[in-house]
Amino acid sequence: MSPQRERILKAAAHLFARDGYHGAGMAQLEQEVGLKRGALYHHIGNKESLLYEISRTQLEHMVGIASRIVEETPDETECFRRLARTLLRNIADHRLEWTVHYRDFNALTGERLEHVLELRRRYSEIWQRVYASGVERGLFQPAEPRVAVLGILGMFNYSYLWIEADGRLDTDRIADLYCDIFLRGVLLPPHPAPEE
Amino acid sequence: MSPQRERILKAAAHLFARDGYHGAGMAQLEQEVGLKRGALYHHIGNKESLLYEISRTQLEHMVGIASRIVEETPDETECFRRLARTLLRNIADHRLEWTVHYRDFNALTGERLEHVLELRRRYSEIWQRVYASGVERGLFQPAEPRVAVLGILGMFNYSYLWIEADGRLDTDRIADLYCDIFLRGVLLPPHPAPEE
DNA sequence: TGTACCGTACCGATCGGTCGGTACGCAATG
């Protein structure tokens, strides 16, 4: 990937995050990047490809990370903690991209939209499967697993609106806090007492 | 409010929710409503006023409801339950409006933007104060109250993406589920056992 | 000589918004 294209993507992420995909014009992007129309289109092809790249990259990255974590982590509670930490850290590190993703990925069309939807589905399913596995082992409440997982995903996904990468609070601590809350909420008290 | 304006607002909410505020054009709105340009602007003034009305109404309603609940409900856990139920029910009943709100309220300008931001601040503070009050009474974990509240708000706010008003699951049940998870997560175990 | 990079000029389409004008219903006045 050319360094120019990197620069353009960065500027586009900043612009789209501020004004929205449809709200940001190519004229603004020209100015931000310091290239004129012809040079810009020489690098990017078209506007939607920018949105695609921005919406896709981090999500694809997270699907990869999450898959690996699930493979390596048999214990479901520990698995949740690792998923949570990596997710929140990534959101904090790429807040602009996630802002664009959540707000505007559905402005994509055709195959590009399909691909991003597929990635979203896969990522969500990873969390779902971990929970289901925990239910099977008698660890988690078996009631409404789908809604429960959507809940904890909501805690993390919503954070792109307020989290700061260099904030006072380490993202790992926040992730742990949310995991503690969630796990204490869904863990069954059974045989032994896994309560901390 | 004239019935025509109501119709226009409904159509605009539908359109903005699907295509985004900047992505939806007035030509589409003409067609959806069945009025031509002149008639449309006779009723609405300008495009941004539509966004303002859509972004503001339900939020303002929720601030009012929440204020009343806090006044009437001294017990913090019960207060959370009521706040949660009314919020989730409203989100499910006005999913389109909330979709527009979350995605595009920051496309507002000037006083309109200020007003909506003020409403958001007030609503969030209501939840914060309930939590703080619970901490003072020794009910909740005193650590990171702000982050904890942002977590539960995330659970609910994220739901506009998947909840269905006439879904299989009653919104009250989902709200209770989330409240149970959250409260069990932040409740301190002390003296008596307020656990249900 | 080719190719990657860039600027300039320009395209048709669409953007949100305004304009003058018309049809109609209602209420007051003679």
Add this chain to the structure above:
DNA sequence: CATTGCGTACCGACCGATCGGTACGGTACA
């Protein structure tokens, strides 16, 4: 009863600006 005046609702043409995108010529470097 007829006439006048007025507000509401609506149409369709039109505005300047901006939209995303393209054609093409020049330049620098291989």
